[in-house]
Amino acid sequence: MIHLKVNGASKAFSGDPEMPLLWYLRDELLLTGSKFGCGIGICGACTVHVNGQPVRSCVVAMSSLAGKEVITIEGLSLHADHPVQLAWAQINVPQCGYCQSGQIMQAAALLKSKPNPTAHDIDEAMQGNICRCGTYQRIREAIKAAAEVKA
Amino acid sequence: MSVEVRFASRRDFLGGLFSTGALILGARNLPARNTPDLDVTKSAWNPSVFLGLNTDGSVIIVAHRSEMGTGIRTSLPMVVADELGADWSRVRVEQAIGDKRYGSQDTDGSQSIRDFYVIMRETGATARLMLERAAAAKWHVPAAECRADNHQVIHAASHRTLSFAELITAAAAQPVPQKSEIVLKDPAEFKYIGKGVPSVDLTDICTGRAIYGFDVLVPGMVYASIERPPVLGGKLKHFDDSAAKQVRGVQQTVVIDEAKPPYAFQALGGVAVIADNTWAASQGRKKLKIDWEYGPHAIFDSGAYKKSLLEAATKPQKVVRNAGDVDAALSSATKVIEASYYTPLLAHAPMEPPAAVAHYRDGKVEAWAATQDPQAVQETVAKAVGIQANDVICHVTLLGGAFGRKSKPDYVAEAAILSKKIGKPVKISWTREEDIHFDYFHSTAGMYFKAAVDSSGRPQALLARSVYPPIGSTFDDKQRYSDTGELSLGLIDIPFDIPNIRAENGPAEAHVRIGWLRSVANIYHAFGVQSFMDELAAAAGQDPVEYWLAALGSPRKIDFEAEKTKYENYGKSITDYPLDTGRLRKVVEVVAERSGWANRKPAKGQGWGFAAHRSFLTYVAAVAQVEVDTAGKLRIPRVDLAVDCGPVINPDRVKSQFEGAAVFGVSVAVLGEITAADGRVQQSNFNDYLVARINEAPSETHVHLINTEGLPTGAGEPGVPPMAPAICNAIYAATGKRIRELPIRKQRLT
Ligand code: FES
Numbered sequence: 070m071i072h073l074k075v076n077g078a079s080k081a082f083s084g085d086p087e088m089p090l091l092w093y094l095r096d097e098l099l100l101t102g103s104k105f106g107c108g109i110g111i112c113g114a115c116t117v118h119v120n121g122q123p124v125r126s127c128v129v130a131m132s133s134l135a136g137k138e139v140i141t142i143e144g145l146s147l148h149a150d151h152p153v154q155l156a157w158a159q160i161n162v163p164q165c166g167y168c169q170s171g172q173i174m175q176a177a178a179l180l181k182s183k184p185n186p187t188a189h190d191i192d193e194a195m196q197g198n199i200c201r202c203g204t205y206q207r208i209r210e211a212i213k214a215a216a217e218v219k220a
Numbered sequence: 221m222s223v224e225v226r227f228a229s230r231r232d233f234l235g236g237l238f239s240t241g242a243l244i245l246g247a248r249n250l251p252a253r254n255t256p257d258l259d260v261t262k263s264a265w266n267p268s269v270f271l272g273l274n275t276d277g278s279v280i281i282v283a284h285r286s287e288m289g290t291g292i293r294t295s296l297p298m299v300v301a302d303e304l305g306a307d308w309s310r311v312r313v314e315q316a317i318g319d320k321r322y323g324s325q326d327t328d329g330s331q332s333i334r335d336f337y338v339i340m341r342e343t344g345a346t347a348r349l350m351l352e353r354a355a356a357a358k359w360h361v362p363a364a365e366c367r368a369d370n371h372q373v374i375h376a377a378s379h380r381t382l383s384f385a386e387l388i389t390a391a392a393a394q395p396v397p398q399k400s401e402i403v404l405k406d407p408a409e410f411k412y413i414g415k416g417v418p419s420v421d422l423t424d425i426c427t428g429r430a431i432y433g434f435d436v437l438v439p440g441m442v443y444a445s446i447e448r449p450p451v452l453g454g455k456l457k458h459f460d461d462s463a464a465k466q467v468r469g470v471q472q473t474v475v476i477d478e479a480k481p482p483y484a485f486q487a488l489g490g491v492a493v494i495a496d497n498t499w500a501a502s503q504g505r506k507k508l509k510i511d512w513e514y515g516p517h518a519i520f521d522s523g524a525y526k527k528s529l530l531e532a533a534t535k536p537q538k539v540v541r542n543a544g545d546v547d548a549a550l551s552s553a554t555k556v557i558e559a560s561y562y563t564p565l566l567a568h569a570p571m572e573p574p575a576a577v578a579h580y581r582d583g584k585v586e587a588w589a590a591t592q593d594p595q596a597v598q599e600t601v602a603k604a605v606g607i608q609a610n611d612v613i614c615h616v617t618l619l620g621g622a623f624g625r626k627s628k629p630d631y632v633a634e635a636a637i638l639s640k641k642i643g644k645p646v647k648i649s650w651t652r653e654e655d656i657h658f659d660y661f662h663s664t665a666g667m668y669f670k671a672a673v674d675s676s677g678r679p680q681a682l683l684a685r686s687v688y689p690p691i692g693s694t695f696d697d698k699q700r701y702s703d704t705g706e707l708s709l710g711l712i713d714i715p716f717d718i719p720n721i722r723a724e725n726g727p728a729e730a731h732v733r734i735g736w737l738r739s740v741a742n743i744y745h746a747f748g749v750q751s752f753m754d755e756l757a758a759a760a761g762q763d764p765v766e767y768w769l770a771a772l773g774s775p776r777k778i779d780f781e782a783e784k785t786k787y788e789n790y791g792k793s794i795t796d797y798p799l800d801t802g803r804l805r806k807v808v809e810v811v812a813e814r815s816g817w818a819n820r821k822p823a824k825g826q827g828w829g830f831a832a833h834r835s836f837l838t839y840v841a842a843v844a845q846v847e848v849d850t851a852g853k854l855r856i857p858r859v860d861l862a863v864d865c866g867p868v869i870n871p872d873r874v875k876s877q878f879e880g881a882a883v884f885g886v887s888v889a890v891l892g893e894i895t896a897a898d899g900r901v902q903q904s905n906f907n908d909y910l911v912a913r914i915n916e917a918p919s920e921t922h923v924h925l926i927n928t929e930g931l932p933t934g935a936g937e938p939g940v941p942p943m944a945p946a947i948c949n950a951i952y953a954a955t956g957k958r959i960r961e962l963p964i965r966k967q968r969l970t
């Protein structure tokens with residue numbers, strides 16, 4: 070039995086310890102906000118926070134999560150009002166939206182570690198997150214806007 | 221495991237959503253439109269339902285097109301609301317299920333606004349008139365003095381108002397006005413059209429609540445993962461599933477019969493592992509031991525195939541456009557310039573791979589799918605399980621990107637076949653590897669161009685040849701030549717004023733399923749034509765934009781009929797949507813001005829490139845600025861796109877489509893390539909099928925919308941075609957290196 074916290078709630082997992090966190094979140098907890106895009110840790114669609122750090126939940130085995138705290142897009146804010154979410158909405162970042170929960174989680178983690186990221190910092194931190202619709206320009210803009218709100 | 225139902229099962233259109241006495245404005249009540257050339261628009265009125273008003277004043281508008289990122293689920297309902305005089309905050313948008321009565325729901329070809337803008341306006345205006353007449357009757361004043369605005373009807377002279385809620389029952393009892401009685405709003409009165417509103421899905425997307433095909437949950441659902449024949453047309457010889465069945469969570473395996481050519485939208489077949497969750501299904505599938513018979517397409521080798529396309533392009537082929545006498549002009553020319561170009565197969569790779577749930581029950585199927593075309597789902601699923609299309613209900617989820625992939629519902633057929641076999645709702649969610657391996661690929665093309673130029677360098681004759689496996693091969697496996705429709709995507713409609721011009725198309729056999737990808741054959745045709753024009757400009761020692769405009773000639777509407785050339789014009793009348801070189805000239809002038817083309821001062825290693833192309837009836841000109849460092853690394857600091865797509869309905873979403881097209885264009889130009897050996901696709905995931913990441917995308921994209929009057933055209937696709945040639949022409953300007961083959965990353969830039 071693996072005990073962990075997801076969005077503040079205590080959970081116990083007794084399935085295949087090799088199962089990646091992403092499928093536990095999506096298929097068992099029905100938290101479908103974290104998306105599948107590649108399954109090998111190179112697209113960022115599944116990004117969640119584990120103990121505050123952004124991770125690709127598709128390659129994190131459940132066995133490594135004992136005692137950890139997981140935050141998903143559903144748990145990022147109570148009222149859709151995290152500065153990153155607000156900036157995303159204000160700048161109309163999403164097109165299809167599928168990559169955006171991963172983008173938002175990655176951006177939120179970036180701003181936590183670097184409250185005033187440079188353009189280079191942003192490209193560096195966000196290059197693991199693919200947006201096939203090509204919303205990158207607005208992602209950059211929204212991160213800057215969120216940084217200003219936070220600052 | 222507890223499962224929540226995310227999609228109510230609903231057979232009727234809006235029936236269940238309304239209180240008695242509600243005004244449900246159906247097309248059956250609406251006057252027929254007199255547009256005999258448009259099947260799409262004709263059928264849209266018969267007898268579907270787009271709009272309903274509840275007695276509490278709430279308005280429900282049906283979105284019958286699929287949302288894959290364009291914002292169409294917002295934009296079309298917004299048009300209805302504006303004409304209705306509704307307050308957008310009191311409008312709810314409902315996604316339609318698949319039903320012919322809505323007209324075409326095939327969200328493809330950049331045509332949603334083009335085909336439905338006027339219909340949506342008329343829908344709103346009809347209901348508005350009925351509300352105004354109901355108010356007029358209550359007040360005993362002429363209806364012409366009443367005006368619906370902001371969810372109420374106003375009689376200005378007497379300062380009286382009645383809310384929609386107060387009027388709906390009376391309005392519903394009004395006779396439905398004739399089409400001739402409807403007066404559309406003056407554009408000056410628009411509140412939402414031309415301005416835009418935030419997308420209805422914006423908050424759900426930002427909070428992870430938006431539901432895509434991958435996210436559908438249905439009670440009792442099981443998860444399937446399918447091992448398909450690795451080569452198109454391959455057959456299952458033998459399989460051993462004993463190890464697969466040992467995997468925790470695996471329930472059973474099921475064989476799906478192989479598809480037979482033509483493959484169309486059939487399930488490809490293979491062995492499915494059914495499990496309790498996605499992970500168990502995929503782990504079980506890895507444990508299957510299967511022997512395949514590979515079949516005739518195992519000979520496919522993309523390297524050899526490329527050579528054959530390029531070679532065929534240098535030989536005389538089937539003539540598809542012929543004006544003047546190209547041969548005579550070429551043989552008497554003082555200078556002849558020629559070049560060959562090549563583009564590879566591409567995969568769509570939408571961020572959400574294909575996904576669907578289907579439930580077969582009592583001879584009927586209920587399906588939930590990320591699909592661009594729910595009516596094609598109905599037909600495909602019906603055929604796959606042997607029932608009638610009417611017995612298939614297709615709910616449409618949000619689509620996590622599509623780009624043409626999700627108009628081919630083979631994955632929904634898989635879910636339905638499995639559900640019929642095991643008697644439970646089945647979820648299919650493809651892995652990225654499956655998505656890339658089993659795509660309906662964007663075609664690979666070999667092209668050849670030859671021009672005779674006069675002493676001033678201006679082209680007097682142009683020969684353009686294109687050889688590629690046609691999309692038609694997916695639906696008729698004997699087809700080798702392209703249809704006129706596909707050839708009309710940038711080959712037949714070369715717009716330059718060249719007295720002698722001939723276009724030819726050569727045959728090619730397909731070894732994979734070929735499909736349409738965002739802007740389709742325009743991708744390679746624009747790359748070839750627009751690169752070749754840049755070569756001619758360079759040979760003439762002239763500025764590329766000036767040269768291009770001179771070759772375009774004075775503004776005119778190209779008369780294909782006078783040339784006896786068959787041209788399809790995106791299925792639209794050439795009278796209503798002419799190929800107007802004046803509009804093409806205009807976007808070129810705008811992009812040159814707004815990018816600062818004339819005053820450009822590129823430093824060493826920097827270059828500016830230009831291209832312009834009309835596709836989907838929209839005119840687009842691009843200027844790309846590139847930097848190539850001493851190691852040959854490419855950067856794209858800025859892209860400018862000037863766009864004439866007629867009147868713009870939702871400017872921010874149109875802009876975002878072109879911003880996205882610039883990035884998609886970078887993927888096409890710089891990164892994307894599918895290859896095959898022994899009939900198998902060699903790429904598997906984003907590690908070897910590369911798409912643009914944030915650091916590879918243009919640092920800035922400036923979209924300049926020219927809001928012209930007349931008919932709206934298209935926005936989703938036309939930004940893509942000019943991107944690859946603009947980037948390659950910029951690389952030439954920066955380095956002197958001419959790129960004649962994509963992707964650029966395979967070329968040495970130093
Ligand atoms: S799905 Fe996890 S990184 Fe792509």
Ligand code: FES
Pocket residue numbers: 163164165166167168169199200201202203204289571620621
């Ligand atoms: S918004 Fe569609 S993939 Fe990013």
